[in-house]
Amino acid sequence: MSRKNKTLGEFIIENQTSFQYSSGELSRLINSIRLAAKVVNHQVNKAGLVDITGAAGETNIQGEAQQKLDVIANETFISTLTHRNIVCGIASEENDDFITIEGQAEDHKNKYVLLMDPLDGSSNIDVNVSVGTIFSIYRRVTPAGTPVTLDDFLQPGRDQVAAGYIIYGTSTMLVYTTGHGVNGFTLNPAIGTFYLSHPRMQFPEVGSIYSVNEGNYVHFPAGVKKYIKYCQEEGEGRPYTSRYIGSLVSDIHRNMIKGGIYMYPKSSQATKGKLRLLYECNPMALIVEQAGGKASDGFTRILDIKPRELHERVPFFCGSKLMVKKAEEFMSQY
Ligand code: AHM
Numbered sequence: 653m654s655r656k657n658k659t660l661g662e663f664i665i666e667n668q669t670s671f672q673y674s675s676g677e678l679s680r681l682i683n684s685i686r687l688a689a690k691v692v693n694h695q696v697n698k699a700g701l702v703d704i705t706g707a708a709g710e711t712n713i714q715g716e717a718q719q720k721l722d723v724i725a726n727e728t729f730i731s732t733l734t735h736r737n738i739v740c741g742i743a744s745e746e747n748d749d750f751i752t753i754e755g756q757a758e759d760h761k762n763k764y765v766l767l768m769d770p771l772d773g774s775s776n777i778d779v780n781v782s783v784g785t786i787f788s789i790y791r792r793v794t795p796a797g798t799p800v801t802l803d804d805f806l807q808p809g810r811d812q813v814a815a816g817y818i819i820y821g822t823s824t825m826l827v828y829t830t831g832h833g834v835n836g837f838t839l840n841p842a843i844g845t846f847y848l849s850h851p852r853m854q855f856p857e858v859g860s861i862y863s864v865n866e867g868n869y870v871h872f873p874a875g876v877k878k879y880i881k882y883c884q885e886e887g888e889g890r891p892y893t894s895r896y897i898g899s900l901v902s903d904i905h906r907n908m909i910k911g912g913i914y915m916y917p918k919s920s921q922a923t924k925g926k927l928r929l930l931y932e933c934n935p936m937a938l939i940v941e942q943a944g945g946k947a948s949d950g951f952t953r954i955l956d957i958k959p960r961e962l963h964e965r966v967p968f969f970c971g972s973k974l975m976v977k978k979a980e981e982f983m984s985q986y
């Protein structure tokens with residue numbers, strides 16, 4: 653990549669004034685995420701070379717086997733943000749409870765909390781498929797200088813200050829928004845620098861890809877079944893093509909570039925869906941909306957849902973605006 657592309661560091665400095673509360677704290681936070689992303693990228697790339705793939709022998713709060721790289725990614729992000737004393741609290745998909753960051757200096761009381769899925773889709777690592785980190789940032793609602801409480805984390809997604817993801821794929825990218833559009837940066841691994849490669853990313857209004865785990869078809873609600881059939885029928889621009897990696901970040905990243913809809917509906921097996929509102933759906937929904945797309949639980953805008961618990965799950969439909977609207981029509985009709 654030529655030097656005519658801006659680096660992420662340059663972009664952060666340039667855009668600092670567009671942040672609503674421009675004290676530089678959010679810029680420093682994004683910078684810390686950038687650093688942790690590079691460390692995790694290095695670990696992910698080594699997977700298979702050393703004995704770090706496979707389950708770590710622990711299960712997380714959702715009762716799923718935790719992969720070793722989940723643990724590494726979780727620890728990397730937490731320690732980077734803790735050492736730099738850059739947030740007042742962290743909630744992670746891999747931790748049962750939120751973490752309070754202690755020891756904030758009197759004159760520097762951090763106002764942001766970070767929520768994350770440190771390594772989403774980690775069951776794909778053993779088979780060399782792309783995985784990702786998802787993050788979400790809010791201003792705390794409790795007074796600065798006091799320990800964070802659950803209220804600081806249970807905020808509706810529309811109050812996010814920033815959100816983003818890192819995709820560890822054929823190339824590694826960091827994509828994020830601070831509420832002023834979505835920009836994507838590609839890592840040049842030779843020099844460890846992210847360059848602006850995808851400025852102002854936009855979902856096409858309509859696309860030709862639908863992404864859903866069709867193995868669960870029989871368990872889906874009637875509206876989802878009908879919508880899937882609609883995707884497969886002949887019509888304007890249809891049948892659509894089916895693409896499902898099973899790695900949320902990769903599926904949404906591809907759909908944002910090419911146009912498409914991603915669905916993880918509820919089913920008779922998983923009555924609330926699988927994906928977590930706070931760690932996966934809210935940050936992805938902010939990105940999707942900032943890129944001109946739409947994100948809903950089938951009926952309600954994801955960003956308007958008031959969370960009730962840290963590890964809450966919701967059905968998730970997101971992507972090209974007209975496609976998600978269509979899916980919603982089927983949901984309400986059947
Ligand atoms: P994880 O957080 O345990 O990795 O699960 C989330 C992943 C998403 O990346 C992906 O879209 C989905 O689970 C795939 O689930 P399924 O295998 O049920 O289709």
Ligand code: MG
Pocket residue numbers: 745769771772773932
């Ligand atoms: Mg996940």
